[in-house]
Amino acid sequence: MSDVRSDDAGRGDPAADAADEAGDDPDSDVPPHRAVPRSGRLDSEQRQGTPYTESQVIMPTVKIVAPFAFTYGLFITFHGSGSPGGGFQGGAIVAAVVFMIAFAFGIEPTRDWLANTVVVALAVGGTLAFAGIGLIPVARGGAFLQYDLLPIPVKYGLESVEIFGIAAIVSGVLMGLFFLLANGFNSDGSGFGDADGDGTEDDDDADVADPDTSDANRTAAADGGAR
Amino acid sequence: MTGSGLLAASAAPLTAPVVAQVTAIEASLLAFVVLTGLATALARDVLAAVIVFGAYSLGMAALYTFYRAPDVALTEAAISAGVTTVLLLLTLAKTTRIDHEDVFESVNVPAVGAVGLLFVGLLLTMGDVPAIGSPDAPVWSNPEVSQWYLAETYAQTGVDNTVMGVLAAFRGFDTFGEAVVVFAGGIAALIVLHREVFA
Numbered sequence: 240m241s242d243v244r245s246d247d248a249g250r251g252d253p254a255a256d257a258a259d260e261a262g263d264d265p266d267s268d269v270p271p272h273r274a275v276p277r278s279g280r281l282d283s284e285q286r287q288g289t290p291y292t293e294s295q296v297i298m299p300t301v302k303i304v305a306p307f308a309f310t311y312g313l314f315i316t317f318h319g320s321g322s323p324g325g326g327f328q329g330g331a332i333v334a335a336v337v338f339m340i341a342f343a344f345g346i347e348p349t350r351d352w353l354a355n356t357v358v359v360a361l362a363v364g365g366t367l368a369f370a371g372i373g374l375i376p377v378a379r380g381g382a383f384l385q386y387d388l389l390p391i392p393v394k395y396g397l398e399s400v401e402i403f404g405i406a407a408i409v410s411g412v413l414m415g416l417f418f419l420l421a422n423g424f425n426s427d428g429s430g431f432g433d434a435d436g437d438g439t440e441d442d443d444d445a446d447v448a449d450p451d452t453s454d455a456n457r458t459a460a461a462d463g464g465a466r
Numbered sequence: 467m468t469g470s471g472l473l474a475a476s477a478a479p480l481t482a483p484v485v486a487q488v489t490a491i492e493a494s495l496l497a498f499v500v501l502t503g504l505a506t507a508l509a510r511d512v513l514a515a516v517i518v519f520g521a522y523s524l525g526m527a528a529l530y531t532f533y534r535a536p537d538v539a540l541t542e543a544a545i546s547a548g549v550t551t552v553l554l555l556l557t558l559a560k561t562t563r564i565d566h567e568d569v570f571e572s573v574n575v576p577a578v579g580a581v582g583l584l585f586v587g588l589l590l591t592m593g594d595v596p597a598i599g600s601p602d603a604p605v606w607s608n609p610e611v612s613q614w615y616l617a618e619t620y621a622q623t624g625v626d627n628t629v630m631g632v633l634a635a636f637r638g639f640d641t642f643g644e645a646v647v648v649f650a651g652g653i654a655a656l657i658v659l660h661r662e663v664f665a
Contacts, residue, residue, distance in 0.1 A: 315540065320625040323536035325633070331544035338552045355665040362664075366649045369642055384638035386623070394624035397634040400641075408645050412652035413549055415664035420556045425660035 291345045301343035309336045316406045320398050326405030333406070334413035346421045353414065361411025369404030372396065492532050499525040508573070510566045516554045523547035533598070537629045 316329025341349035376388035386396035488496075502522035509515040523546035530539035596603040605612045619631035633641050656662065 319630050320627055322627060323629070324540050325537070325627070325630045328537070328540040328544050331541075331549055335544065335548045335552070338549070342552075350665045353665060355663045358664040362649055362652055366646060369645055373638070373642060384635070384642070386635060392624065393622070393635075397623055397625055397630065400634050400638070401630065405641070405645050408649050412648050415652050416553060416655055417556065418665040419655050419659055419661060420553055420560070422659070422661060423560045 291347075293345075294343070297343045301339050305336050305339055308339065309333060312336060316402055317398070319401050320394060326401035326407075327409050330406035330409030331413060334410045334417070337410075337414050338417055341417065341421075346418070350418055350421070358411050358415045358418070361407045362415060363411075365404050365407030365409075365411060368407065369400060372400050372404065489532075492529070495525055495529045495532065499529060508570045510568055510571045511563075513555075513558055513563060514569075516551060516558065519554075520547050520551035523550070537627075 312329045312332030312335075314329070315324035315332055316326055319325030319329065337349065337353060372389070373384040376385035377383055379388045381388040384400075386393040389396045391399070499522060502518050502525060505518045506515050506522055509518060523542055527539045527543035527547060530536070530542055601607065615632055615636070616628055619625060619628045619636075623631045623635045625631040625635070652664070656664070
């Protein structure tokens with residue numbers, strides 16, 4: 240780290256260095272391990288909204304490509320027993336289609352369109368489906384995932400694990416990670432209330448109130464819009 | 467490619483063992499992967515490093531395809547080249563990106579020396595690794611295990627894709643654990659980022 244900084248100083252313009260050292264740099268209070276915001280770049284404090292550029296090239300391209308990519312993801316998932324692929328790869332491709340749509344049409348509209356209930360239902364439902372398919376043979380006196388005790392042929396047992404279990408989990412968790420990262424770290428502690436413990440309980444409650452109600456309203460609106 | 471085609475392609479070297487040569491396409495792909503890997507390590511701009519890393523993953527996916535591992539290639543292309551690149555770009559968009567004058571990072575000599583020593587150490591072990599398609603490879607010299615799966619997967623599960631048969635049936639409990647790990651990863655991200663809802 241020290242090498243890099245010394246190289247920077249060596250290569251920099253001497254006049255600019257002198258100006259920096261003269262003390263007129265407004266960012267001189269930034270600690271040395273943090274990046275100093277330059278011209279044309281926004282600091283992360285100012286950039287908490289998700290960046291989006293409406294492009295006349297990206298939007299039609301995604302409109303054309305997304306149905307085919309989604310179908311390909313479903314094919315990889317459903318045809319995993321007869322060709323390379325399976326639930327993991329197909330679920331990732333399906334999630335990538337959602338990423339594509341979010342990049343083209345904005346993350347926030349995509350977040351509203353794809354409600355939190357869908358993402359959670361995919362992740363949780365997939366895990367429960369996998370466990371349920373595995374436990375049915377146990378209930379019938381066999382071993383975990385003993386496919387020949389399922390009421391369906393063995394091949395369909397494997398495929399149902401891939402489709403309803405793995406593909407659902409992977410696509411749901413990947414979409415969830417995407418939306419989570421787009422939201423960023425909840426630095427005001429409104430996610431957990433007093434989890435960060437940097438304020439009094441009254442302050443935390445006040446912090447909690449607004450985002451929670453807005454979240455509830457937004458989710459309800461998204462659900463109403465979807466149904 | 468059907469499952470029977472997979473079986474035939476995999477079983478062919480057993481009857482007629484041929485030590486495969488590195489073709490021109492494979493050599494160029496290997497060079498591409500090495501160059502993009504170096505560029506990822508040396509790029510000064512983080513955005514450039516992320517983009518070049520996506521190209522590296524794409525090269526690895528093509529390489530896996532040439533080495534007849536299409537399942538691994540699909541996973542590498544979808545997860546590493548696609549999803550990881552998008553998540554890293556999203557993270558960059560949420561943080562500060564610094565303007566850089568020069569393209570490449572200044573080389574840290576001790577770090578390069580340490581990596582070079584590790585590289586040489588790994589290179590010394592390459593003499594014991596069997597060549598691609600070599601009959602001395604453990605997968606062929608001890609064929610009971612691999613050939614049993616290749617022969618029995620279709621008979622026992624009715625699934626053509628041996629990889630999926632092994633993953634979902636013969637090692638089904640492992641796969642269940644892996645799926646739960648993916649689910650737990652999503653939950654852990656919620657906790658780390660102090661959120662209660664995904665979307």
